[in-house]
Amino acid sequence: MKQRLEKSVLTRRALLGTAASSLVLAPLLPLLARAQSASGPPLRLVLMYQPHGVIRGATPYEAYSWLPQGDANSLTLSDTLSPLEAHKSRLTVIDGLDMTGGAYGAPEEGPHTRNTSHLWSGSPLDENSKLFSREQGGGQRYFGWSLGTSIDQTIAAQVGLTTPFRSIEAGVRTGSGSRPMNRMIYKAPGEPLSPEDNPKALFDRIFAGFMPSAPATMDKLAAQRKSVLDSVAKDLTRLQGTVAVEDRQKVQAHLEALRAIERRLNGFGLSCAPVAPPGVTDPQANDSMPMVTKLQLDVLAQALACGSTNVASIQFDRNENSPTRFTWVLPGETRGHHEISHLDEGDGPDGVMRLAAIQKWYATQLAYFLDRLAAIPEGNGTLLDNTLVLWGTEVAVGSTHSEQGVPFILAGATSKLKGGRFLQLTDNTRHARLLVSVANLFGLNSVQKYGTTDTGSGPMAGLG
């Protein structure tokens, strides 16, 4: 009953959708072809998160600064960002957004905890909940899950119904338990979505249902799954009528998730031939990180190209103090990213150099992803032209935990966004304004305020 996936080559011809090489679910079940809007391929969103901020390069460490130079019309990349040179004309780098206010603790305490979700939701953690706790200066701090919804999910709610997956959450080494400091995507307040850290499992989840090496087998499997899920849905519906008030959200969410999976069983046509990644023995192992990163980015690129989803995210590492030893750029390194991020510039060049190497590696991964998207022709251009990649981090600077002056990168979406520029904001614009702008970019024009820590409203000025 286990289906075998045939490896096939992701060729340009296959992607152009010639009948011979496109794969379609056998016609026993009705198909829902991916909706093609009259104005061309849909706009996609990918959120990309990197832990622990950037180096701002105060004297004498200018060479290690992450920050580029430029203005509304020009962009000169720093050495750290130089891996992105080929994509410069498609990049908007932003500096100076204000991300304070994620609640709980003084500004310098706990941003890893609260900003994991505040980053993309503009809302704080639930301070009325005592589920989780963290020792803080002066007392024990209690908190629950975030009270917000992440921007990708807000957009997915609008554009996610025409694709097999409303959204796809990928991770690299995020595994340290399901806790607020480790979950950045929220389908709704109090409903975190867990990332999939295993590339092969991610691929199988996205594509296995649509890769019939034996169509009859697939149909039987789909029919069996439908029958079982139907029964489970009946149980959930019955349970909903009997649970305590405080448990209803759990049952409701379970039912919705089940319906989403059922929907996929009804069949979606795909127009590509995805390539399965190799298995990784231990995706959580420290030294697996470069390989897992590459494979996850490959899977996401394919998912977007194949129309599996229009909304995705990738979370790197675990946010509550990354223990990752970046031995592949810092041979023999025994200290984790978090520890290195706290090497103050006052402690000499060695720490700064090491931190810069880590940040440059991350820039290289972003560049790799943009390369992958740019290599896939689509419409009159490439997949990258139709994808907004939004890169962010949870603090401005790791060594101070500052949340004012946080940087972002927007890449791609060339028909919607100007590139080749560096927007340096100096007026404490709230980061939620950027989230409003992103929502508007996806046609959610009625969204003028995002989350609750920003008391103002409106899109970010100058983004255009």
Add this chain to the structure above:
Amino acid sequence: MRNFASAPRNTIFVLVISTLGCSGGNGEGATAPGASSSVGAPTSTMITPVPTTPGPSMPPPTTAPPTVFSCADPAAHQAGPSPMRRLTRLQYANSVNDLLKLKLDSAPLLAEDEKVGAFDSNLLAPVGELHVDRYLKAAEAATDSALLNVTTLLACDPVAVGEAACAATVIDTLGPKAFRRPLSPDERTQYLGVYTDSRTSGGTFAEGIEQVVRSFLQSPYFLYLVEAPPAGAAATAVSPYEVASRLSYFLWNSMPDDTLFAAAAASQLGTPDALLAQAKRMLESDKATATLASFHKQWLGIDRLLSAGKDTKTFPEYTPELGQAMLTETTGFADSVIRKGDGKLATLFTLAQSPVPSSLLSFYGVQAPANATPGQLIALNPTERAGLLTQAGVLGAHSHFADVSPVLTGVFVRATIMCQAPPPPPPTVMTQPPAAKPGETTRQRFDRHRTDPSCANCHQLMDPIGYGFSHYDALGHYVTMDAGVAVDANGRIVGSLDLDGPFNGAVELSQKLATSAQVRECVMGQWFLFALGRNLDAQADGCSVAAARDAFAKSDYNVQDLLLSIIQSDSFRLRGVGGVQ
């Protein structure tokens, strides 16, 4: 006003992992008046100088303000809010194996668990598509397993009685086990429908049964510990089936066995005595061994050793297998003491024996006796080793990748054993220990934590405890020299309830911890968290905690007796009202 009857004067009420108010962050909400606490951003000018001797300036830890009520009052029979829990990965895996008579490891197939304190517990966050997809795949993996023999699940012969009748019998036998309660007639019809759907679509008898099993394994009645809401405004006793599940998932991390299920069916679990009898039986079973192991691994945080690893340049002997052996030693030790030994908390901290795996014998410098059985306790050098805190796995988990840290080790003891976590360092502080200069001992390397007033207030809570572990390197070897100088393992505890004072070495520290009221309270609280899978409510669970505290003391701090008190308590037998806390 009601009085807290029979509360000892210095009660640390409930497990509130209290924090000492040492400066190092903002001062809002500081719980320790008199301790130096700063308001606003910490700067060295705002920090009170360190007292040279510990004393009244470091008051004993406080907890939530004591609520005043009488536990003799019937209205005091309460339990804290008890949201519906979803099985943890381990519980799911065990349940699948018990239901289907398999030996699979399904846990890695599932999404990660939430935590309550140190312990896996899926209490609050709803599932998402990833979870549901994983449950689907795991159910298929279980039924596709080459080991699954549908025949072994059948209590009937399909040829003799007819396939449809046999399918009905399977549903009647497996269904109640899967859902841990009888099926309703509607449910029975529903599952029969799953079977007949499969047959109608051309499936075989075996496939039909597999479909039914997959439906069970993905049902919310399998995946969640479903309990009826309390009837009114007060906490109510859960049903016999519900308390049976609470009991089995606590002591066995799995579903009730036939005996426990039969007792529930006969409504024989309504009293604390009835639960006591079952719990004693269940603790004697080997299934309890794995649960004790799970508790100690999570409580002591020793999985960190495997996930972080050790630097093989510094420790060429380290392999993941060696690390696993270290974990096995610690969990085996806990079982040896609690289930097979005198069961005492003190013994966990002081026993100079351990079930040393063969790969660790030379590590500890001991030999197994000639006729040693696996898991047999082997004597260790009592000047070097005593109980949990000097075991390699514990020491290694709370050191750095390549290096010792009195801070890490001190924080571990403070937070995990004393339930008194210090705050994290301010962000602007460089937390990387300075590189060891030639001839510099560990104590000298970290001395700035003592001499710099902006560090000392907090670090006096941790480093002097960690210095007591100076005889152990980052892998847990016993050493006598540090940078060419004889190890100085003098340590000190300040700011505790009953542990203040000097000590020399981890063995002596362990002996102090073994008889400390603070440690007893901490351990009791940890077991409550683990048993209930939820946080304690200071008010609603207060009497249960008080009763367990008394019983623990009367048993001379026997851990098995503590577990038995917990399961007899109101907190365990009742479901509280109200939202998630």
